Amino acid sequence: MTSAKPDAQLIASAESSAFLDFFRDSAAIAKVELLKVMRDPTEVLARAVQPILWLVVFGEVFSRVRGIPTGSVSYLAFLTPGILAQSVLFAAIFYGVAVVWERDLGIVHKLLVSPAPRSALVFGKAVSAGFRGVIQAVVIYLTVLALHVNVRWNPFSIAGVVLAVMLGSAIFSTFSLIIACLVKSRERFMGIGQLMTMPLFFASNAIYPLALMPRWLRVVAVINPLTYLVDALRGMMIAHAQTLHGPLINLGFLCIVFVGLLAVATRLYPSLAR
Amino acid sequence: MGTAKNVAMDPAETLAHSGDSYAIETFDLTRRFGDMTAVDHVNLHVRYGAIFGLLGPNGAGKSTIIKMLTTLLDPTSGTAAVAGFDIVKSPGDVRRRIGYVPQLLSADGALTGYENLNLFGQLYGIASADRKRRITEALHFMGLTESANKLAKYFSGGMIRRLELAQAMLHRPAVLVLDEPTIGLDPVARQTVWERLLELRSDYQMTVLITTHAMEEADALCDALAILHLGKVAAVGKPAQLKDGLGPGATLNDVFAHYSGGTIQEEGNYRDVRQARRTANRLG
Ligand SMILES: Nc1ncnc2c1ncn2[C@@H]1O[C@H](COP(=O)(O)OP(=O)(O)OP(=O)(O)O)[C@@H](O)[C@H]1O
Numbered sequence: 331m332t333s334a335k336p337d338a339q340l341i342a343s344a345e346s347s348a349f350l351d352f353f354r355d356s357a358a359i360a361k362v363e364l365l366k367v368m369r370d371p372t373e374v375l376a377r378a379v380q381p382i383l384w385l386v387v388f389g390e391v392f393s394r395v396r397g398i399p400t401g402s403v404s405y406l407a408f409l410t411p412g413i414l415a416q417s418v419l420f421a422a423i424f425y426g427v428a429v430v431w432e433r434d435l436g437i438v439h440k441l442l443v444s445p446a447p448r449s450a451l452v453f454g455k456a457v458s459a460g461f462r463g464v465i466q467a468v469v470i471y472l473t474v475l476a477l478h479v480n481v482r483w484n485p486f487s488i489a490g491v492v493l494a495v496m497l498g499s500a501i502f503s504t505f506s507l508i509i510a511c512l513v514k515s516r517e518r519f520m521g522i523g524q525l526m527t528m529p530l531f532f533a534s535n536a537i538y539p540l541a542l543m544p545r546w547l548r549v550v551a552v553i554n555p556l557t558y559l560v561d562a563l564r565g566m567m568i569a570h571a572q573t574l575h576g577p578l579i580n581l582g583f584l585c586i587v588f589v590g591l592l593a594v595a596t597r598l599y600p601s602l603a604r
Numbered sequence: 605m606g607t608a609k610n611v612a613m614d615p616a617e618t619l620a621h622s623g624d625s626y627a628i629e630t631f632d633l634t635r636r637f638g639d640m641t642a643v644d645h646v647n648l649h650v651r652y653g654a655i656f657g658l659l660g661p662n663g664a665g666k667s668t669i670i671k672m673l674t675t676l677l678d679p680t681s682g683t684a685a686v687a688g689f690d691i692v693k694s695p696g697d698v699r700r701r702i703g704y705v706p707q708l709l710s711a712d713g714a715l716t717g718y719e720n721l722n723l724f725g726q727l728y729g730i731a732s733a734d735r736k737r738r739i740t741e742a743l744h745f746m747g748l749t750e751s752a753n754k755l756a757k758y759f760s761g762g763m764i765r766r767l768e769l770a771q772a773m774l775h776r777p778a779v780l781v782l783d784e785p786t787i788g789l790d791p792v793a794r795q796t797v798w799e800r801l802l803e804l805r806s807d808y809q810m811t812v813l814i815t816t817h818a819m820e821e822a823d824a825l826c827d828a829l830a831i832l833h834l835g836k837v838a839a840v841g842k843p844a845q846l847k848d849g850l851g852p853g854a855t856l857n858d859v860f861a862h863y864s865g866g867t868i869q870e871e872g873n874y875r876d877v878r879q880a881r882r883t884a885n886r887l888g
């Protein structure tokens with residue numbers, strides 16, 4: 331090669347289809363993220379311990395109390411989708427730490443200098459978070475199997491749960507990335523992450539129905555994406571569970587939230603390199 | 605490698621680059637942070653095939669210029685053309701034509717050398733078969749063949765820098781932008797980086813823009829230099845010209861001291877502390 335001109339073919343292919351580029355680059359990002367999880371799964375597995383405790387300890391105890399009206403289903407069955415959604419939230423909300431880390435390392439800078447669409451860099455991370463969320467779902471299913479909770483085992487129900495879990499993980503990890511872009515430091519991020527999770531969790535229908543909430547909290551719960559994730563999971567996982575909306579409305583709402591967050595994150599991500 | 609032919613001096617070749625004669629040209633490039641002007645109306649011209657050095661004390665604005673040229677940062681005013689494309693109007697075209705090595709050593713420690721390169725090969729749209737070949741070639745060129753399947757976290761500083769260079773050359777950029785490529789490297793590793801850069805230039809006619817504090821580096825490597833001080837270009841020219849301009853027997857060190865004034869110490873200390881802290885954060 332004796333020309334300073336960049337590879338003509340390379341440039342042509344890069345300009346040919348923005349749409350294909352988006353998916354190719356998202357896949358490339360998601361793939362390395364998953365590779366890293368498989369190589370060192372300790373973090374993901376550690377995050378799976380907490381939901382088991384919630385179901386085994388909190389769930390069993392509150393089932394005996396019988397203080398929370400859950401219709402015709404047992405409290406443990408009512409709680410299971412809530413704890414799955416919670417574990418999805420807790421696992422995804424600290425995702426931004428890794429992004430701050432990549433910024434300190436200069437990796438973000440190199441990604442941003444590449445011709446990859448910025449939306450693909452962000453979307454790829456969300457997809458990998460989605461797959462990590464599925465690991466949480468597997469842990470929950472194994473736990474409820476051991477606890478003999480009555481969940482639906484038909485393939486459509488499970489496929490729907492996997493979809494909702496991926497969508498929820500994508501939402502909260504992208505939200506986390508947005509926070510990382512705003513605070514840009516690990517210490518501040520950890521503080522804010524801690525601050526966000528509990529209110530999101532308690533202002534949702536994860537461990538008690540909306541009907542039990544004071545009015546002001548219900549207002550928060552109705553705009554909280556976690557509520558829609560819990561409701562979607564509850565409808566698909568548990569037979570005869572009472573839900574607020576049908577699965578299409580729940581998943582549709584989650585999709586809209588995700589697209590909105592993706593747009594914001596795509597705009598903010600380049601500010602990490604400034 | 606003996607195949608070097610000086611493209612930059614050949615007018616016919618230069619015309620081949622969409623009519624413009626410079627690989628990098630800045631037009632009153634300016635960047636402010638608040639009321640601090642980090643880069644102040646900088647006008648630079650870098651010929652195709654040249655190795656151009658940006659020198660200056662800590663805080664002179666070197667990295668800020670580099671960030672603007674690599675489209676990471678928007679200029680406050682003015683603009684620049686890189687490989688014939690405007691950094692503000694056509695950032696995507698610029699990105700496809702440049703390779704970049706940031707100031708901090710940066711490789712993903714959780715991935716192997718090969719995987720680090722493969723990720724970027726994919727993001728640059730290099731097709732699979734071609735990509736494998738180029739990665740193998742680049743690893744070999746940088747002397748990393750044996751370490752290809754080792755996690756980058758076990759790499760030494762010199763190895764990471766060579767891995768970054770391998771990554772930056774994968775897509776055969778017209779312009780290679782390196783922010784302090786030899787900072788923190790031992791003399792042998794530094795020498796290796798210089799040699800590889802000279803070879804890259806002669807093998808692929810890449811234009812190379814580097815920033816550095818090291819005078820011997822500028823002297824040994826650069827065809828032309830700009831000395832920055834407080835965001836402004838204090839002097840520009842070939843190393844020999846700059847030295848001669850100061851009088852017989854002047855060294856590049858003298859040139860640097862002459863143009864960057866007496867404020868180096870003060871600013872240098874502050875910035876060095878920040879730098880050290882950033883490095884410490886990264887390791888801790
Ligand atoms: N994001 C930022 N926000 C505010 N000020 C900044 C920012 N980036 C750089 N600066 C300031 O701009 C000036 C130029 O910084 P720059 O990093 O370009 O210097 P440099 O020549 O690369 O120095 P060094 O040799 O230490 O790398 C410095 O005073 C620095 O503090």
Ligand SMILES: [Mg+2]
Nearest residue numbers: 666667668707
């Ligand atoms: Mg710098």
